[in-house]
Amino acid sequence: MWRRVTSLSPVISTSKSTSFDQAASGFKIWRSSFSTETPTMVKDATTSFKERNPFITFVLGGPGSGKGTQCQKIVETFGFKHLSAGELLRREIESNSENWSQMLNTIKEGRIVPSEVTVRLIQQEMESSDNNKFLIDGFPRTEENRIAFEQLIGLEPNVVLFFDCSEEEMVKRVLNRNQGRVDDNIDTVKKRLKVFEILNLPVIDYYSKRGKLRKIDAVGTEDEIFEKVRPIFSACGMMSHYFAF
Ligand SMILES: Nc1ncnc2c1ncn2[C@@H]1O[C@H](COP(=O)(O)OP(=O)(O)OP(=O)(O)O)[C@@H](O)[C@H]1O
Numbered sequence: 001m002w003r004r005v006t007s008l009s010p011v012i013s014t015s016k017s018t019s020f021d022q023a024a025s026g027f028k029i030w031r032s033s034f035s036t037e038t039p040t041m042v043k044d045a046t047t048s049f050k051e052r053n054p055f056i057t058f059v060l061g062g063p064g065s066g067k068g069t070q071c072q073k074i075v076e077t078f079g080f081k082h083l084s085a086g087e088l089l090r091r092e093i094e095s096n097s098e099n100w101s102q103m104l105n106t107i108k109e110g111r112i113v114p115s116e117v118t119v120r121l122i123q124q125e126m127e128s129s130d131n132n133k134f135l136i137d138g139f140p141r142t143e144e145n146r147i148a149f150e151q152l153i154g155l156e157p158n159v160v161l162f163f164d165c166s167e168e169e170m171v172k173r174v175l176n177r178n179q180g181r182v183d184d185n186i187d188t189v190k191k192r193l194k195v196f197e198i199l200n201l202p203v204i205d206y207y208s209k210r211g212k213l214r215k216i217d218a219v220g221t222e223d224e225i226f227e228k229v230r231p232i233f234s235a236c237g238m239m240s241h242y243f244a245f
């Protein structure tokens with residue numbers, strides 16, 4: 001049986017932040033006496049995650065479109081916390097957690113793990129992080145995932161990135177990835193592409209209609225693509241995204 005999601009639990013966290021974060025958060029803010037540039041946010045123990053007013057970015061795109069690669073660059077440049085849903089599931093499998101074999105089979109077949117499992121893992125990581133800016137990579141995969149996140153976490157993303165890549169290029173990248181992933185083979189990739197088209201494109205369409213989608217042409221070098229991502233997160237870009245929602 002799949003486990004159910006636990007309720008939101010209060011956490012205490014401390015984080016370095018930019019002035020943007022301060023403006024965007026409901027945290028009590030104070031300046032460290034050691035630095036005039038690095039304000040520290042102190043969170044009340046009773047404050048729920050939602051009240052932290054986090055900045056949430058969903059990062060979507062087909063298998064091999066470069067989500068993880070670009071997230072790494074966003075982390076280095078803008079200091080986000082990167083949460084890859086697929087990576088969280090792979091960690092669960094490696095730690096032999098409950099249902100690990102069902103999860104492994106699901107991933108091998110390119111299917112989608114039940115929402116309550118994935119949302120619980122994302123929730124735990126977000127709540128225990130002292131960062132308040134999140135990149136949620138490879139999630140939501142389905143409309144059901146999206147609704148589960150919104151209902152359980154009580155928040156919507158501030159912005160949604162979509163790395164738009166041709167199938168031919170995605171297949172080439174996945175088959176060359178060479179990281180030992182059980183789903184990096186031609187049979188599973190074909191299934192993942194189908195699942196992406198049928199289940200993930202409606203999510204992308206939903207956010208497009210909500211004005212939250214930032215579509216990026218993901219063909220080119222990693223650096224070329226990052227130059228298209230950068231303005232979205234530059235100080236002005238983030239402010240306008242934040243206040244637009
Ligand atoms: N712009 C690019 N050009 C060529 N290769 C790239 C580019 N971006 C990423 N890659 C390579 O393609 C492979 C897939 O990239 P990455 O792991 O970032 O994709 P992903 O979208 O996270 O895929 P998945 O959904 O399967 O996790 C990696 O080996 C990566 O080094």
Ligand SMILES: O=c1ccn([C@@H]2O[C@H](COP(=O)(O)O)[C@@H](O)[C@H]2O)c(=O)[nH]1
Pocket residue numbers: 063084085086087089106107108110111112113114118137138139140141145183192
């Ligand atoms: O929200 C999610 C994210 C991922 N999965 C499963 O994991 C694999 C790999 O995901 P990547 O994002 O490509 O690392 C994916 O094909 C799904 O089987 C999931 O079920 N739900």
Ligand SMILES: [Mg+2]
Pocket residue numbers: 067068084086138
């Ligand atoms: Mg990835």
